Amino acid sequence: MLDPATTTLLNVENVTQVFATGSGESRKPVLENVSMSLKTGEFVALLGRSGSGKSTLLRIIAGLARPTEGKVTISGQPVTGPAEDVAMVFQSFALFPWLDVLDNVEIGPRANGVPLEETRQRALKAIDTIGLDGFESAYPKELSGGMRQRVGFARALVMQPKILLMDEPFSALDVLTAETLRTDLLDLWQEGRIPIKSILMVTHNIEEAVLMSDRILVLSSNPGRIASEIQNTIPHPRDRLDPPFRALVDQIYALMTQRPAKPAAREAAAAGLALSLPDVSTNSLAGMLEEIAAPPYDGKADLPHLADSLGFEIDDLFPLGETLQLLKLADFEEADIKLTPLGKRFVDMDVDQRKKVIGEQALANIPLASHIKRVLDERPSHRAPASRFREELEDYMSEDYADRTLRTVIGLGRYGELFAYDEDAQTFSYENPE
């Protein structure tokens, strides 16, 4: 930002990443046609839900994975292997447990042939910058999560990379620790005390993206595409309660909930088995409905507010909301979620009535549920192996998604008493123990 002649440091062109599915034939892209760039002095956040391929994209940029199609260049040089000018900070910290803090920080330069004295000097400086003085001889086991991640930062900084890549660096930390680390890093970055030209951070935390970055790229899920790009010009230091801050957060919530609800795409998907379901339990669905129905929301809740009060990340909140939407029990409206009339009635029902509603709504709105029931009806034995449906699903989605979808439908079907499922035999039937 200080440099008027902002040059493009990183360029990602039409990257597509495809992982072969189990059968090897039908392949589902994780990333599709992703293009982006990173300029000198920029802090960019890649925001997406789980399954949007955001971590995959980060690994492609780092040269840890090779894209199926497309090209990545750093300072004009194509990336063909682990790139020299980048260093990564991991969600899980990824420290070597058998090395103490100093050795963990020194391993990068030493492995790359930096002389011993220089390594030591750089390591101590990085440790000092990041606030780890006094912990040099501690082992990761002895450190708290926050301290561990500081080691992760020091280890990246000591490599003196041009680009710092961060893969959800704060999501494994508790709320208070995460906030301290965020502000510490932001201060260092703002004051130019770390020798890094640009930062690219992957996150699923909307507020974190708004708090820290200059530009936000929102990735859609399955396949991952860049859905929208938002400039964030709120001046530093940013205040979470500031109206412009709230407005931007609301805007992003609206963006992220509205997309999958796009009528055309939704209905086309719902027409067949291509609809993949998230991991949700009927208990949390009911709990969410009750939460929205109760004061202060009274049937209509602001998503950021709801997430905050429940301590939810978007990966907890959106799957629930979308499943409620699918079952026609709630609807998204901009950055709000609102109960439908049926949803409102559901809250006051007793267990048997609730089971009935879930069963009916699943049959009416989830093609897989009605498909399973139809097959069971048609067969004289009224039994069907799960493998049959799994294979059908795998025509449309990856193995993991198919498994998850089936699991969720089994949960809904059992709750709604649509069918029984025997885990040992892996078969659907109508038989429940008498």
Place this chain on the structure above:
Amino acid sequence: MLNTIASAGRRVLPNQWDLIAFAAIMAVLTAIAQSYHGISAPLPAPNVPVISLHYSNLPYYALRTALRMFAALFFSLVFTFTYATLAAKSRRWEMVLIPVLDILQSVPILGFLSFTVTFFLGLFPGNTLGAELAAIFAIFTSQAWNMAFTLYQSLRTVPRDLDEVARGFRLTGWQKFWQLEAPFAMPGLIWNTMMSMSGGWFFVVASEAITVGDTTITLPGIGSYIAKANDEGNWSAIGAAILTMAIVILLYDQLLFRPIVAWADKFKVELSVGQEVSTSWVLNLLQRTYWVRLASQPVFAILRSISLLPIRFPRIVPTLAKSSSEGQPSRILDAIWILAVLAVAVWAGWRTIQYIGTEVSWDEVAHVFVLTCYTLIRVFLLIVLASLVWVPISVWIGLRPRWAEAVQPIAQFLAAFPVNLLFGATVSLILAYNLNTNIWLSFLIIFGTQWYIVFNTIGGAAAFPNDLTEAAKNFHIKGWRWWVQVMLPGIAPYYLTGAITASGGSWNASIVAEYVKWKDHTVEAQGVGSYIAEATNKGDFPKIVLGVAMMSLFVTFFNRLFWRQLYAYAERRLSL
């Protein structure tokens, strides 16, 4: 904590690779036997000092035996690091090496003692070095396969994020191996090594004194001492040997393994402070002594520098193979490789059949088949019997942490006790009461191996969640129902780990235990173990190959069709 079944994760039914591996292993052994046949002269008996039963010799013998164990440990480590690394790093080698390893685990190496002795004596005619190497090799075979499997599995399960760090920092193959892969594998490898040592003591005793045909070789060591004591029927010498063994095993455990296990705790990847922290007074002493620290620091610094040397391994695998389409391995090369391996295996299998065929008729094969069935029944029944006796006792102990802590090391210790020490007592009893050898000798088979069941079941019961036992009490679940619905499912994976180990050891033990000598009495039970032991005594090589091949086949099928099925079920449905 547990020594897990290293190979249990693999598919269940034997496939073509297992057949190939089986053929190759048998052919190698056949080749050794054949080369011996080429030399018609009797084995050159090396000049070895006569074993004396005087007690004052025992410390020296113990030292020699302990050194043999040490040498074997060294070779096992060398083997492990090369074999497992090659298998983990190269897909094509993996296709061959892992099935070979799997079959080798099922081959009763004790049956091949005669071959290996012959082979090593042939290398150094008239020299004790040959016999020494043969004994070391026998111990080696009791450890190396298991260790290699452990390392291979660790190398395949290196945490992804740590692997990415190593790659991101562009560590070379050498650097990555010593900074990441070897440390990561360390706790499992050390634990497995320690557990394999128990088997090693059994083997060293069996291999120090061995008779092949007309040649008897005795190496100075506790094993030979025991053999001589058995020959002479010297009870007090047996007692002295038991005491010496106990001391040696204890020293090995306290001075070598406990410190290493405690030290290896720092390589565990779980970042939380471990629930079970191993401690060793020796390690504490070393780590807290100032001058030891001072002296060891430069050594560690040098080792670290060496481990960070930028040595590149020849590229056996494309680094990005897994995720890129370009990295797809060439199918044509694969086909050529498979064909080559297949050709060698078919040729090898043919040679084996030819060799056995020179002396052995189909009737003999059928006879050995029946004998192996006897041994199978024996092993199976004894495992069942041992389980019935020991599982309730072990559960009782395991649910009482104080007891468990005290008993577990004892069980591990007893597992290392060589069965030969009981020959005198057994034969005397059988002769005195005119007992049926087919029944009563069987107990020797399980003598050393039952402790694995005890050891693992105690571990399982100790790990059983306290809230579940409390819930059972709260709902008044008692008696038979408590066993079937609460405790047995809870300890199943642990118990099976022990039972599988015990079963494998029992097959090996049958070679020693079905054919027992005490003074001038020979007592034998019908079974493939005594068949092999007798053929070894007569130096009848085709029969040994036949017996061992048959036993290996049985062990392989018994493991795959029975134990692994059970284990997979327990892992899937019963793990807590």
